[in-house]
Amino acid sequence: MRVDLALIAGMVAPKTRVLDIGCSDGALIDHLFRNLGCDARGLEIDMATVTLAVAHGLPVMQGDADSDLASYPDGAFDYVVLSRTLQAVEKPREVLRQMLRIGTHAIVSFPNFGHWTLRLQMLFTGRMPMTKNWSRMWYETPNIHPCTIRDFFDLCAADGYIVEEWLAADEEGARAPWRRWPALANLFGEQGLFLLRKVKNGR
């Protein structure tokens, strides 16, 4: 399993209900079912990938984070996961709101647009940065809503989400040592990973 998925799995309590949005081949939900006894399900936009996942016996449905979350009832899940997908959805704020409506917790990871390499590239070339995470030209990238770790903290504050846990990770997903300093994490972390819950649903 990808290292960043292992970090996410580490945030999930055993025997809980989990929805993984953008679950790809379903590696995370498979892990959560087999090792943590979770009732884990997936939502994935790419039909060929969905077919593969279901053919492996995983409960995955084809659907879209932007349009399909509205059909789930309030509090249907303990965790709703969105890994490396937030920057690619049409309405990130609405998707986040739906995640915390249908789930008690949201686990969100995204590539950090505030990383120093991106900042330097912008500064010195005057062009949209190109890195391993940001590898497509601006006119064909699916990543239409890039944000920084700092931006994400701001959105959580504005919409009243409590950050229960957060960390920055490098490109492969290994945990980076910037936990206590958001400004450094925003400069040196290639990915942000957040565990959120809503204020009024607090335990």
Place this chain on the structure above:
Amino acid sequence: MDQTTTRSETQHQSVTFAEGLMLDCGRHLGSLTIAYRTYGKLNAAKSNAILICHALTGDQYVAEANPETGKPGWWEQVVGPGRPVDTEKFFVICTNVLGGCMGTTGPRSRHDEHAGQPWGTDFPPVTINDMVRAQKRFIDHLEIGRLFAVVGGSMGGMQVLAWAALYPGQVFAAVPVAAAAYHSAQNIAFHEIGRQAIAADPDFWGGRYWEHGVTPARGLAVARMTAHITYVSEAALTRKFGRKLQDTARISALGDRFEVESYLQYQGSSFVRRFDANSYLTITRAMDLFDLSADYGGVLPSAFAGTKTRFLLVSFDSDWLFPTEQSRAIARALNHVAANVSFVEIKSDKGHDAFLLDEPDFHRTLRGFLAGCAEHAGLS
């Protein structure tokens, strides 16, 4: 009670329930016969049974040659040893639907009140729910408390949905393929053309054609031809026939026939040899009446409230009779009640019929889903 009844020329394995069946229309069938076939072995715990529900013109001969036509079983690619529905692991049951003409009680069966007469057009209107209740009676007879899975395509998929709604505790997994939660106006319209063609046939005799020793073969053939067009996609027809002529040696355009015409006529004529016109009328009407949400105040999710059944919905992208949007609507309704649902749309240019044909992605999906469910159900 188990017996082999003689109906028309062919004998079908069947069982008769003397208590009959109460129907949605309020009438009571005095006697209920269910014709069936089974494949594989029921395990000691009776936990490995899969019920296959057939479509409009299907029958119980799902995985073996049909005794009337000699043709292979209609789902041999899906059901059998080593197939996605593996008869080496599962005990597979298929019954002829209520209203059918392959041994289960239907318009060709003996009339309750008029000795020596078939029901004919007196046969009460039946619903998809009636079909499912009849199947349930048979499953109870086998003393199977919970079906591991109910699987079916098209009208079979409607039955799967009805099973999941009527008996949620007795269906571990449900697989409606190329199905819908209601029959659309367009689908009803095509059925009506077929019914009108049958009624317009001079050999129909108001539905009492047996009294005259004939069958409304031309009308039934036209009904089948019309329906057949709805089962295939424009792309598939073009690929198979294009504008090819039947006999290219001829030059006169007037005398020539397009290949697609003779293909349709073959479909029509082979169908009338195996199907009863009154059964066709009864079953198409049952499909038209199907609207699952209507029984739940028009709210489809209510049909599945609290369900623990695991669902797999499958659609085919070129199916315009039961389009993907219909399956997606069911998937969303299941999401509303936080049900466990898998949903895939298979790429195929074969239209609605794709569910019956060689579609490796569909077969892989079904096999994997059943394997995953078997794990959750504790079947080894």
